[in-house]
Amino acid sequence: MANRVLVLYATRAGSTREIAESIGELLNESGMQAEVLPVKKARSFEEYDAVVLGTAVRMGMLMPEMVRFIRKKKSPLAQYPVAAFAVCCSMKKEISEHHLAAEGFLDPIRREISLISEGLFAGKMDYLKLGFFARFIVKKMVKSPEGDFRDWRKIQKWTEALIEQLQADQTKETVIEKAELVGA
Numbered sequence: 032m033a034n035r036v037l038v039l040y041a042t043r044a045g046s047t048r049e050i051a052e053s054i055g056e057l058l059n060e061s062g063m064q065a066e067v068l069p070v071k072k073a074r075s076f077e078e079y080d081a082v083v084l085g086t087a088v089r090m091g092m093l094m095p096e097m098v099r100f101i102r103k104k105k106s107p108l109a110q111y112p113v114a115a116f117a118v119c120c121s122m123k124k125e126i127s128e129h130h131l132a133a134e135g136f137l138d139p140i141r142r143e144i145s146l147i148s149e150g151l152f153a154g155k156m157d158y159l160k161l162g163f164f165a166r167f168i169v170k171k172m173v174k175s176p177e178g179d180f181r182d183w184r185k186i187q188k189w190t191e192a193l194i195e196q197l198q199a200d201q202t203k204e205t206v207i208e209k210a211e212l213v214g215a
Contacts, residue, residue: 035078036197038067040085041094046154047087047118050186054083054116057190063197070100081112081197087154088119088136098139105143114193115140116150118181147196150189153180 036058040051051067058065066079076082086097101108117136137149 034064034080036063036065036081036083037073037076037079038065038083038085039070039073039097039100040067041070041097041100042087042118043089043094044087046181047085050116050118050152050154050181051083051085053183053186054085054190057187058083058194061194061198063194070094070097073100073104076104076107076111079111081114082108083193084113084115084140086115086117088117091136093117093136093139101140101143108144112147112197113144114148114150115146116152116189118152118154148189148193150186152186152189153182 036055038051038055038058040047042048048069055065055067070084070086084097084101086093088094115137119136134151136151137146140146
């Protein structure tokens with residue numbers, strides 16, 4: 032089992048942070064040790080066995096700090112199992128066109144590193160957490176409704192599947208290590 036998991040997130044209004052914290056709690060409940068940090072505070076990965084990256088999507092784009100981080104750290108990240116999730120309000124409707132478009136949101140990450148799991152989640156729109164300019168654009172141009180559209184059950188199921196995958200991957204490594212130790 033992966034012992035320590037680093038969960039990094041990039042957010043503007045806090046919805047992605049709350050999802051990252053929930054994922055961290057579920058990882059901890061499974062017996063893993065998860066540390067949840069904003070991507071800007073990430074330094075190194077040596078003490079971790081896996082990494083989860085979470086980012087908000089604004090106007091169809093990932094948070095620039097997450098994209099910069101991945102580009103800068105792609106070599107070290109390649110040494111770890113990495114999962115990623117994106118949070119955007121367009122995922123609030125179960126419409127296939129929205130889901131097809133949302134799948135492309137993770138392309139900037141996929142171009143840089145391999146992912147063992149991907150999650151796409153609806154977010155929360157709280158006008159009070161937006162600056163004046165962003166609030167104007169969202170209300171008048173994008174016409175995004177205010178509300179909490181996160182599906183916590185979907186987030187939990189994705190995290191549970193990720194936990195199973197991390198446990199299975201670690202089990203394979205342990206079996207190989209034991210086989211090498213006994214000279215098999």
